[in-house]
Amino acid sequence: xxxxxxxxxxxxxxxxxxxxxxxxxxxxxxxxxxxxxxxxxxxxxxxxxxxxxxxxxxxxxxxxxxxxxxxxxxxxxxxxxxxxxxxxxxxxxxxxxxxxxxxxxxxxxxxxxxxxxxxxxxxxxxx
Amino acid sequence: xxxxxxxxxxxxxxxxxxxxxxxxxxxxxxxxxxxxxxxxxxxxxxxxxxxxxxxxxxxxxxxxxxxxxxxxxxxxxxxxxxxxxxxxxxxxxxxxxxxxxxxxxxxxxxxxxxxxxxxxxxxxxxxxxxxxxxxxxxxxxxxxxxxxxxxxxxxxxxxxxxxxxxxxxxxxxxxxxxxxxxxxxxxxxxxxxxxxxxxxxxxxxxxxxxxxxxxxxxxxxxxxxxxxxxxxxxxxxxxxxxxxxxxxxxxxxxxxxxxxxxxxxxxxxxxxxxxxxxxxxxxxxxxxxxxxxxxxxxxxxxxxxxxxxxxxxxxxxxxxxxxxxxxxxxxxxxxxxxxxxxxxxxxxxxxxxxxxxxxxxxxxxxxxxxxxxxxxxxxxxxxxxxxxxxxxxxxxxxxxxxxxxxxxxxxxxxxxxxxxxxxxxxxxxxxxxxxxxxxxxxxxxxxxxxxxxxxxxxxxxxxxxxxxxxxxxxxxxxxxxxxxxxxxxxxxxxxxxxxxxxxxxxxxxxxxxxxxxxxxxxxxxxxxxxxxxxxxxxxxxxxxxxxxxxxxxxxxxxxxxxxxxxxxxxxxxxxxxxxxxxxxxxxxxxxxxxxxxxxxxxxx
Numbered sequence: 017x018x019x020x021x022x023x024x025x026x027x028x029x030x031x032x033x034x035x036x037x038x039x040x041x042x043x044x045x046x047x048x049x050x051x052x053x054x055x056x057x058x059x060x061x062x063x064x065x066x067x068x069x070x071x072x073x074x075x076x077x078x079x080x081x082x083x084x085x086x087x088x089x090x091x092x093x094x095x096x097x098x099x100x101x102x103x104x105x106x107x108x109x110x111x112x113x114x115x116x117x118x119x120x121x122x123x124x125x126x127x128x129x130x131x132x133x134x135x136x137x138x139x140x141x142x143x
Numbered sequence: 144x145x146x147x148x149x150x151x152x153x154x155x156x157x158x159x160x161x162x163x164x165x166x167x168x169x170x171x172x173x174x175x176x177x178x179x180x181x182x183x184x185x186x187x188x189x190x191x192x193x194x195x196x197x198x199x200x201x202x203x204x205x206x207x208x209x210x211x212x213x214x215x216x217x218x219x220x221x222x223x224x225x226x227x228x229x230x231x232x233x234x235x236x237x238x239x240x241x242x243x244x245x246x247x248x249x250x251x252x253x254x255x256x257x258x259x260x261x262x263x264x265x266x267x268x269x270x271x272x273x274x275x276x277x278x279x280x281x282x283x284x285x286x287x288x289x290x291x292x293x294x295x296x297x298x299x300x301x302x303x304x305x306x307x308x309x310x311x312x313x314x315x316x317x318x319x320x321x322x323x324x325x326x327x328x329x330x331x332x333x334x335x336x337x338x339x340x341x342x343x344x345x346x347x348x349x350x351x352x353x354x355x356x357x358x359x360x361x362x363x364x365x366x367x368x369x370x371x372x373x374x375x376x377x378x379x380x381x382x383x384x385x386x387x388x389x390x391x392x393x394x395x396x397x398x399x400x401x402x403x404x405x406x407x408x409x410x411x412x413x414x415x416x417x418x419x420x421x422x423x424x425x426x427x428x429x430x431x432x433x434x435x436x437x438x439x440x441x442x443x444x445x446x447x448x449x450x451x452x453x454x455x456x457x458x459x460x461x462x463x464x465x466x467x468x469x470x471x472x473x474x475x476x477x478x479x480x481x482x483x484x485x486x487x488x489x490x491x492x493x494x495x496x497x498x499x500x501x502x503x504x505x506x507x508x509x510x511x512x513x514x515x516x517x518x519x520x521x522x523x524x525x526x527x528x529x530x531x532x533x534x535x536x537x538x539x540x541x542x543x544x545x546x547x548x549x550x551x552x553x554x555x556x557x558x559x560x561x562x563x564x565x566x567x568x569x570x571x572x573x574x575x576x577x578x579x580x581x582x583x584x585x586x587x588x589x590x591x592x593x594x595x596x597x598x599x600x601x602x603x604x605x606x607x608x609x610x611x612x613x614x615x616x617x618x619x620x621x622x623x624x625x626x627x628x629x630x631x632x633x634x635x636x637x638x639x640x641x642x643x644x645x646x647x648x649x650x651x652x653x654x655x656x657x658x659x660x661x662x663x664x665x666x667x668x669x670x671x672x673x674x675x676x677x678x679x680x681x682x683x684x685x686x687x688x689x690x691x692x693x694x695x696x697x698x699x700x701x702x703x704x705x706x707x708x709x710x711x712x713x714x715x716x717x718x719x720x721x722x723x724x725x726x727x728x729x730x731x732x733x734x735x736x737x738x739x740x741x742x743x744x745x746x747x
Contacts, residue, residue, distance in 0.1 A: 019400025021408035022290045025282055032278025039149055039267050041204040051228045064147070068182070072145045080204045081147045083228035 034077045044078040045124050048097040052086025059112070060094035066113035067096075070120045079124055092135065098123055107135045146184040148225060151266055153191040153199040155352045156384050157345070157503075162213055163198035169214035170200075173221035183225055189353030190265040193253055194503040196236065201248055201266055208248040209234045239500045239522045253501045256520050258482065260490050261309075261466040262506045264354040270388050273395040276356040282401055284472035285363050289409040292472075297368040298324060301468070303476035305488030310336055310427070310461030311536065311565045312641070313487070313554040319458060322449070324369040326456035331371035333362050334452065334459040336432060337378035337385070340424040341537025342588060343496040344568035347462035349504050350492070351378070351385040354466070355392035359415060361465030363402065364472060366413045369458055374415040377432055379422045389417055424538075424592035428640045429459045431594065442596040443640030461566065463492055483509030487553035491567060497534075498524055498573035507552075514548040517571060528573040532656070536565025538585040538592075539645030541652025542578065561652040563645065577674035578657040579664050582649045583611040589646040600643030603634035607650055615675040617739050619665035628654055669737035676720045679737050683724075685710050687732035694724035694733060 020028075037043050049055070049064040067081045087095045092109035098119065099105045106129055108119060115133055122128050152158075152167045170185050191199035196210035207230050209220065216234060223229045235244035236251055245251045259265065268275035276282070288297050302317030323331065335358055339347040351358060362374045376393075378386055393415050396402040404412045418436055425431045429450045431441035436452060451457050467489060471479045480488045487509040493516065496502050500522030507516060513533050517523065524530050532542040541562035543550065550556055554564050572581065586608040595601045607630060610623055631647030631654075638644050654661060663669045670678035683694070683703075690708040702718040705711030713724070713733075725733045 017398045019398075019403075019405075019408075021400075022286055025277055025286055025407075028274055028277045029280070029283075032274050034145065035149070035275070036267070036278050037204075038146070039151070039203040041206050043204070046204075049228075051226070053227070056227070064182075068145060068147060081145075082204060083147070085227060085229040 037078060038080055041080070043080040044101050046080045046082065046099040047120070047124060048082055048084040048099070050085065050087040050093065050095040050097070051083040052090075052093075054086055054090035055093040055095065058093040062113050063094045063096065063111045063116050066116035067120060070117050074120075074125070076120075076125060079120075089135070095135075100124070100127065108133045109135045146182060148183040149203045150183060150185045150225075151188040151201040151203060152185060153189065153197060153201075153266065154187040155189045155191070155194075155349055156382075157194040158191065158197035158199055159384070161197035161211075165214040166198045166200070166212050166217060169217035170221065173218045174225065177221060177226050179221070179225055186269050187271070188266045188268065189270050190262060190349040190504055192257075192262075192265065192504045193236070193501055195501065196503075202230075205230075205246075206248045207246050208236055208251060210236050239525070253503075253505075253520050253522065256511075256515065257506050258490050258508050259506050260470050260479075261350055261357070261463045261492055262353065262504070263470065264357065265349075266353075268354065270353055270355055271391055273356060273392070273399060276354065280473055281356055281469075282360055284469035285360050285367075285401065286407055287472055288364050288367055289407055289411055294324060294368045294370065297364065297472070300476045301368070301471060304471045304479040305476075305483070305486075306464065306467055306471060306479065307487065307554065308461060309463035309467070309491065309566065311539065311563065313564060316460060316464055319460070320365060320368050323371075323456045323458045326449075328451075328455045329370075330373055331366075331369055331455055332452045332457040333366045333369065333371045333374045334432070334436075334457060335362055335374070335376040335378075335462055335465055336427060336429070336459055337376055337382070337462045338420050338427040338432060339379070339382075339462075339566060340422075340427050340592075341539075341566060341568040342585075343494060343570050344537055344566055345494045346492040346504065346567045348382050348385050349494075350462050350466050351382070351389055355385075355389045356396065357466040357469060358389075358462055359392055359396050359402065361460075361468035362415060363406070363413050364468050365458055365460065365465065367411055369456070371456075371458065372412050372414075374413065375418050375436060375452075376415060377418045377420055377426070377436065379420045379426075381422050386417065386419060393417065423594070424588075425594040425640070425642055428642055430640065432459065433457065442594050443642070445639060463567070484551060484553045486555055491552070491564065493567045493569045495521055495569045495571065497571040498528065498576070499571040500525055509553045510551045512549050512551055513543065516552070516569070517548065521571065524571070524573050528575060530571065531574050531576060532572045532578070534562070534570040534572060534581070534649070535568065536563040536645075536648070537568040538588050539563060539641065539648055540565045540568070541648040542572070542581070542656060543652075544656040561648065561655055563648065575672055575674075577615075577670050577672040578653045578660050579611060579615050579670070580672075580674045582653045583608060583615060585649040586611060586646070589642065593642065593646075597638045597640075597643050599634045599637035600639075600646065603630060603638075603643075604646055606630060607634070607647065611650070614661065614664050615670070615677070617664075617668045617675075617677040619661075621665060623665060624654065624658070624661055663737070667737075668739045671737045673722075673735045673737070678739055679720070679735055680715065680739065681713055681718065681720060681722070681725055682734055682736055683711050683713055684732045684734055687730050689730050689732070691729060693727045693729060697723045697727045699723070 094111040200209040307313040435441040590604040695703040
């Protein structure tokens with residue numbers, strides 16, 4: 017380890033920033049892959065992997081990929097919910113790794129909903 | 144390599160003693176068996192705070208808080224939460240008196256009302272990885288002072304912030320630094336006092352275990368401000384994990400050029416050595432601490448002159464004080480000074496222990512009331528008992544009665560109430576505790592720990608203890624109250640160091656607020672809390688006893704007689720008052736009655 021000079025701390029801090037964002041749970045966007053038994057059976061695992069690889073490849077710092085349980089519409093799994101800060105969550109159905117790449121590029125990073133894959137915007141009401 | 148989940152398992156001494164290392168191994172095993180090792184990272188973190196509920200696991204990014212997570216339940220947790228995305232409710236925290244668990248850490252009242260400055264990285268970083276400390280603004284304050292501030296400006300910033308010593312005395316940190324910066328002599332020293340000795344206090348240990356670099360960075364900034372080139376961390380041997388993490392942290396800081404010569408290429412030289420103390424309570428006193436480093440007998444001496452290591456200008460601050468320094472430099476003195484009360488700024492870390500639901504480590508803004516700490520954060524008193532007193536400041540502190548629960552916590556107000564801030568030990572005492580017995584406990588401690596230099600402390604502590612012991616055995620006399628008061632004041636006035644000057648506090652504050660209880664012990668020979676064995680008795684209520692013999696079966700001393708289905712009787716000459724019969728009686732027929740038996744009194 018070469019000794020640091022003033023101004024070089026930032027580079028180390030930058031490397032760890034994504035890790036810290038994850039731990040703080042604060043990110044501009046969140047991708048939830050629904051991984052109930054139905055989701056897993058329909059291939060949710062590969063969809064999640066596609067999201068994670070893509071986030072890695074693009075070095076997107078403020079995206080959290082997480083999992084959730086069955087969303088209730090088992091026939092349309094794998095399902096994914098995308099939450100951008102300050103916007104209603106959007107649910108995508110019949111997801112594949114290829115679709116995942118497009119959703120990440122256009123919606124998660126670009127802000128434009130991929131309407132042809134989307135089921136609906138908003139969450140069910142809970143009591 | 145990116146992970147979707149960081150499983151932050153607490154590996155502080157408290158959680159480790161509850162089995163968190165087994166939990167960690169079980170987590171890693173279960174994660175591997177599901178092939179999730181590329182998704183989920185297990186991170187050892189420190190000082191989750193809710194120590195009584197350990198082992199603690201916090202799952203990020205969602206902040207799901209799991210408690211009492213023993214290794215045996217880990218496979219189910221991994222399958223449900225990590226594989227299927229269903230957080231496991233039965234392993235979550237349920238607030239006292241409620242039924243529904245609270246999944247997220249930030250929603251739990253214990254955490255919600257805390258404000259973290261000294262403990263800013265708790266549960267967020269692996270304390271053994273300097274990169275993670277740096278990623279949370281670590282060493283940024285050191286870089287700032289070395290590249291853009293004069294030592295004068297650093298001292299002004301600390302003075303403006305209003306930071307005061309967190310070790311107990313509350314001396315303004317900036318003024319302390321200023322006096323050493325202008326003092327003549329080289330080399331100058333900075334010392335971190337981690338000789339934490341109050342019973343039930345573990346603030347300093349937790350800070351070092353959770354975030355050792357925060358202390359190192361604070362010390363380096365202090366060293367720059369006063370012109371010191373060498374530092375010591377004085378930490379007791381009883382804290383092996385804190386010692387280990389501090390040694391690793393110092394080595395990492397050296398490797399990265401953050402300690403040693405020419406730090407960050409700015410021409411500033413400073414290095415730290417770790418000094419392991421043998422665990423004598425008196426070594427936490429600064430003059431004794433310095434003598435201990437010099438290899439001499441740690442007997443406190445008169446001040447002034449100022450405390451100096453090897454006759455050179457020396458700054459000694461507590462662990463928590465040092466940990467507060469980097470955020471003040473990063474965020475500014477005014478940010479810090481807006482928190483707290485007029486004369487006590489910022490936050491204070493307390494270790495809350497005793498008769499309380501959420502025993503553990505809390506950091507709260509100065510000026511918070513005791514009521515908020517005990518009931519909102521602490522979750523109140525278990526088993527529906529009433530609060531009797533809060534003891535702050537350990538053996539140097541005093542009892543604050545439940546009637547003063549709305550007292551805002553700061554240096555001046557606690558002093559005025561006859562207690563003290565101390566280093567942050569806070570013991571919650573319920574109605575089943577006897578104040579005479581508690582005072583006796585602290586005096587036994589100080590009698591053991593007095594260094595013996597001053598007669599007033601050495602003998603005074605012992606005599607105070609013996610009087611209290613006599614009172615607890617039913618042999619107290621009416622004149623004892625005045626004697627305790629006079630002797631306590633004499634010990635306070637005649638002793639040289641903080642240990643002797645403050646050791647009568649538990650007695651004096653007990654007399655001040657709980658005079659009735661002393662009178663009950665002395666005049667009525669009665670301990671209403673049922674603690675002093677000579678001053679209460681168990682009796683079986685003839686009308687309520689159903690003759691089930693549960694008491695007789697559970698009495699190891701054969702002190703209960705009675706035929707099945709007939710009324711039972713306790714034999715006073717054999718009874719040791721262990722309370723086993725009281726606990727097991729299904730009809731509540733065993734009563735605890737304050738006051739000694741007449742025959743016993745006659746013997747006295």
